[in-house]
Amino acid sequence: MPSQPRPKRVSAAHALDRTKLLAARLKAAGSQPYLASALYSLTVVPSHEVPTMGVDRHWRCYVNPAFVDATPVHELTAVWVHEVAHLLRDHHGRAMLVAPEMRYDHHRVNIAQDCEINDDISSLPSNALRPAMFGLPDGQMFEQYLPHIPPTPHHPECGSGAHGREMPWESSDAARVSAVEAAAIRRQTANEMRAHAKSRGRIPEGWRRWADDILEPTVDWRRALTGAVREAASWASAAVDYTYQRPSRRGTAVPRVVFPSLRRPMPRVAVVVDTSGSMGDGELKAVLGEVAGVLRAVGIGRNRVTVLACDADVHAVRQANTVGDVVLAGGGGTDMRVGIEQALRAQERPHIVIVLTDGYTPWPEVRPGNVRVIAGLVGDCPDAPPSWIETVPIPLDQLGTGRT
Template identity: 50%
Template sequence: MSTHPAEARTAQAHGTGARTAEPPVEPPVAGALDLEKLFAARLHAARVRPYLATALFALHTVESRQVPTMAVDRHWRCYVSPGFVDRTPVEELAGVWVHEVSHLLRDHHGRGDRVARERGLTGPGERLRMNIAADCEINDDVYGEGLVQPEGVVTPEYLGLSPGRLMEDYLRQFRLGARTQDLVWLDCGSGADGLERVWDLGPDGAHGLSAQEQDAVRFRVAQGINGRPGTAPAGWRRWAEEAFHPPQPWRELLGAAVRSAASGAGAGEDYSYARPSRRSAAVPGAVLPSLRRRPPRVCVVIDTSGSVSDDELGSALLEVAAIARAVGGRSDMVSVVPCDAAARIVHPLCAGEGIPLLGGGGTDLRTGFAKALGAGPRPDVIVVLTDGQTPWPATRPPCRTVVGLFPRQRAGRWNENDPDYVPDAPPPWARVVTIGSGSGSR
């Protein structure tokens, strides 16, 4: 049975996230890989997308008859089907080059692994969804301006989704079904979803890039994009900005800040007669105590004022449990002080969900500091979870302080009754971590 030309073109576009009814079939007899044509396509891609040139030439090509078209692994090798190169025009091959290297630059393999762990996504079906979602992220700004878009390329519009989103967003917005039933053969390799393929050479194979080399390539590409403002699509400009200022997992930062404060000199240290000091031998007739380290005491002051939302209060309770884990799981060493304009009762941490977060008025966390320090025994670390709309103590407290800030995007939201009000920044003696989807720290 003959194949309609449009169907054949759809099969040829398979490596760029195209919709195919059947897997492409290699000719019975295939010649050697046409490197001249393949590299001419890469040169064309570099000319029309000069900011991607460093990444395009960092890819090492591997001839493979196991891949349907072109695919990449997580070590920056590009596997190429000789038959696909033979039957595809140079202009379309250039688009495939850009498509495949985009997966690697945007770390779709690492992000796919993280999403799989966080959301419990297992099995080839979920990895196919990741590949489709990753293609949606990059295909809405790959083509045009010198790069030909093949027929049947997977785009957000095809799935009824909005363009300009990230892979993680698209994963939440569609499931495998009628719209995706023709995408079962889509395979851009482990570089697109993190799942190793049988053709992968693996971490010990030749010509792979190390993690440091991959980061260096990404940084050079980001430099090129930021150095030529207005020449790259919005998706690439957003990526380049994040490459220079990568978001850090704020929960890890908050936990690290608490652990660092709790492990500092003097924190959790006290004298004990349970084991006499070795210096007792120098003082006949006297027993001297020894300095012992105990689990650190942590007091969490939670801002319950009206400017803090219910969602943020719920997040604060989750962070209390995370803080307890950060100091070794000793919940008996963690206490909580709800505070708006006045500090509430100091609650020992038994179960975070049982702590009433009362409040709703103005904010003065100085009373929270006073309550935390006045309720013995004195804490070694005070952790403050707040939106920052508060006066701060004039003097440094006699213990370490970590501030978790709920982000506020617009200054106009600070105080509806006083548009000129700007809150004071946290004091320099506090370690500050921004709580949100991204994070920052100082």
């Protein structure tokens, strides 16, 4: 939402000027016809609590009547495009993939999202948030902007349809768009953008990239890695065994006989990090930080994770409490076999070994028993690991972004 002064509180009797508001939507659909289907999928909900205009994740657009009265039609037209862009670009879904230490500040997330959107909208007010206000280039995704957004007095409030946090004024029982319907709207809009570009000329670059991603999606490596780790963790947790440390309650039915109980192990994870000369520190920190987020998302606590820094030898082994605790020592040749073997020799043998490397390494010839190995291959890997290693490509251009 563009940075607008908060309108004065008005009485509940103050009616929404629907004619003006809907005229602005009609103008938006006329100037950018490929957005028409999405714009007319929004349900208008008058609200005196929303500061200006905002959307929830169910495609309901909350509108303050005083804001409509105070805003020219051409600016309302741009605000319509701005709000529907949050939903088309699935900002609320992508916000859930942001690292928790950044996600908690929903204003900061909203600012970064506005920067992603507003560089493609020319008719917004001059005080609308744009990347240049923060010394950032146009054309990036909000996940790339987010780490560079400082504390700011601007507090845009575009609703849960943007940053994902439900707001107090989102309490309407109005019609909602389901997740399945939203996906269909996004795909239809992307098709209309592509058709418009072929028949009538160019569309804004940000929208062109978005349409290409919708119609020809790339795999988000975070989702792929999360799925692989979750599946491996489920596999490890299923390795139940009997133990006498906690006798079974069934023993109460048979005096003087002790029955064992079933033990379900909590998965332990070892992360082997390639610190050879071919891996940059910035890339390593970015990947390791996001892997830590993946493990938290799967429910593997930090006390169950060990990180090993390895090039041709293992230089540091420690329990990982935070990314900052990890010593990325090394810088020589590359042999991930050494790191994997060191991880397997631990007193508490891991159930899952995650190897983060650019792939310029030899690999073990045989699969270690009862241990799942997952390789996160950073950059352009020349050779694939053995087939028993689950591989997740990590493109360098997706580091620091949440693109799908």
